């Protein structure tokens with residue numbers, strides 16, 4: 001009887017587990033976003049912004065949502081550390097790419113790195129959310145301006161021809177990737193848009209598992 005009831009209890013309280021990686025260039029606010037997520041969703045708050053340093057390696061965080069647990073892996077964005085990102089791609093269910101919308105000087109570098117991420121075959125069919133962070137700053141580009149910037153960058157870059165084919169993606173797969181790409185404006189510092197981003201992830205990871 002006990003095992004029957006325990007089985008029923010386990011079934012009713014079962015949670016699906018999903019892993020989300022948070023990546024982006026250094027200093028864009030990935031860790032600030034993760035700590036804000038912890039503060040908004042967990043009884044124990046995350047670190048305040050003044051106690052967050054550059055990430056060497058990874059920070060982890062976990063939040064509990066109805067019948068779902070999201071595990072976050074916030075990875076360091078410094079150039080030398082970016083090579084660890086792909087090691088997480090196999091195990092993750094969604095990707096959050098954070099950019100600093102107020103740092104126009106680094107947009108070109110951002111798009112180069114982002115382009116590599118979105119053409120990564122292991123991530124091709126996973127939900128991918130682009131967060132245009134630091135919307136609290138007056139100098140920040142809006143979501144529409146960020147989209148335009150990426151489109152303009154894509155149009156302007158030299159056609160390398162074979163390089164994408166080597167990655168194994170055909171035109172249709174690329175078109176699907178671009179169509180499913182979502183961009184949201186957030187302020188990790190103030191928390192604006194963070195719940196919307198988590199809701200997006202919550203819905204998309206469940207949908208992609210069912211697909």
Ligand SMILES: Nc1nc2c(ncn2[C@@H]2O[C@H](COP(=O)(O)OP(=O)(O)OP(=O)(O)O)[C@@H](O)[C@H]2O)c(=O)[nH]1
Pocket residue numbers: 024025026027028029030031032033049052053054055056075076077078133134135136137186187188189190
């Ligand atoms: N104004 C403003 N500043 C922010 C925001 N998010 C982060 N910052 C600041 O940006 C700086 C970098 O934030 P981090 O969260 O450490 O950036 P990161 O992307 O984790 O950087 P790495 O760990 O080096 O990859 C800090 O000074 C943050 O306080 C934001 O939404 N608005």
Ligand SMILES: [Mg+2]
Pocket residue numbers: 030031032053054055074075076077
């Ligand atoms: Mg960090």
